[in-house]
Amino acid sequence: MNRKERNKMELVSGSDVYRLIRKSMKDKGYDTSVEEVKEVINSYVDIIYTCLLNGIRVTIPNLGEFFRDIKKGRKEGYYNVPNSRDEHTKFDKNMQWHKEYMPKAPDFGKIDFIEYPRIKKQFKEDTLGKV
Numbered sequence: 001m002n003r004k005e006r007n008k009m010e011l012v013s014g015s016d017v018y019r020l021i022r023k024s025m026k027d028k029g030y031d032t033s034v035e036e037v038k039e040v041i042n043s044y045v046d047i048i049y050t051c052l053l054n055g056i057r058v059t060i061p062n063l064g065e066f067f068r069d070i071k072k073g074r075k076e077g078y079y080n081v082p083n084s085r086d087e088h089t090k091f092d093k094n095m096q097w098h099k100e101y102m103p104k105a106p107d108f109g110k111i112d113f114i115e116y117p118r119i120k121k122q123f124k125e126d127t128l129g130k131v
Contacts, residue, residue: 017041052111064115073105 012020018037025032048058052068059065083089083096115123 014041052109062116063119064113066111066113069110069112071108071110073107074102076104077102 015034018034018041021037021041022032022034025037048066051058052066055068057065057067078099079102080097081100082091083098089095
């Protein structure tokens, strides 16, 4: 799925998530405010991010796990580069290209998420023929 397709999908925003969690907790008999729910979620996000920075996997119960993947940086050498990058023009088939030397770029981390196999299987069964 590309970005255009993703942007056409409906979105549940962060504030919607906080309200939905508060409503779910209220239905279960807990009295919490949206601010309290927001602080818990933000704390969880901070914990996940800190763990990922330190190379520690983090699970989300009944869903999957986050982990840090290492991506290799660019190799040192000459690369074909479009002139549109310097001129800030639209990318098209008639643009001019030139060779440019680029130094080695360092390796970097990427956040990945893997869902549990049972969740993946259940989601496939629930959406089979419905998308």
